[in-house]
Amino acid sequence: MRKKKTIILILFSLICGLAACSNGNKAKVQSVSNGDQYQKVGSFSYIDQDGNSYSQADLDKKVWLANFIFANCETVCPPMTAHMAKIQKLLKDNGVKAQIVSFSVDPKRDTPQKLKAFGMKFDANFSNWHFLTGYHQKDIETFARKSFNTAVSANPTSDQFIHGTSFFLINQKGQVIKRYDGVQNVPYKKIVNDIRDLNKKER
Template identity: 45%
Template sequence: MKRRIIISLFCMVFILFASAGCSKEIPNRLNWEVEDFTYTDQDGEKFSLAHLRGKVWVADFIFTNCSTVCPPMTANMAKLKELVEKEKLDVHFVSFSVDPEVDTPDRLKEYGKKFTDDLSNWTFLTGYSQEEIIRMVRNSFKAIVEKEEGNNQVGHATYFYLVDQEGKIVRYYKGEKDVPYEEIVEHIKIIQE
């Protein structure tokens, strides 16, 4: 009888620990909804939020004339892309230009190819007005884009935004330096479970 109780207790404890390991949560989940959009990708094709439905994706903001934060951010995004692919995770990457009047599809494609040979799961977007991207970034990503008159540089957020299959922003992470690659990959795995 005593032995049965011990075995039963052991089984209950095992089940509790096993189930606790399966129900991982992402701390401080944001759940900000990305507003609907239809823009133009680096191939000159229309690309919309609908293309990303059902997919986990990582977004950032860049521009091709950037002389400070964008090159390291884009290199870091390329590294994250490699890590995700090494883990065999299905993730799409999206870089929104914050200087759409300068950043044509061809220019974005040329820029992207400086960082990776494979743009099949990395979309660079343009094809909107400066006002549209300022509004979209503010409304969806809770960030600021600032372009001063007569200045070819654009102020913008330097984060990577993790977005779930329903188009909701889960978390954001440093994108320029000290990128928490392992944490991002772990959070992607949790979302895809």
């Protein structure tokens, strides 16, 4: 019973607390600017699902989407990853270029091999979708907070993790400019169009 209550609390926190429900507003797209200022993604150098180094330098002058997941997730991560896979296919079908990065919030257990197996369950195309690990738990908690203004924490009573469920859009300058609901009513077309518009601005 205690485990069941814990899972319910995690779900509530994820969907309402950390997913930015925005005061009951049903909008699924949010600007993340503070006036004219955007949050910039901090420097990082991690390891992807193939065991290769992957850093912000690989994303220089590129548009990309980011989210936070873990392979052992029992709640929101599978649907989030399925939604991201659909976005990846839509991008390809519409000839829109973007990179996708999924940061593991469980780096201790999420080896490159485990992340690759997780991505393969959803037919992820690893040519432009990287699942990252290779850091300490505290590192990803700090990185998520400082770069994306989203919380990540281990649940002390289970093997699950509390983390935000947004999809983040990052522009060519490495700035987080929008966040979208990654669990329910995902605005697929809006995301594709926003990425297309960003790519046009750099031409």
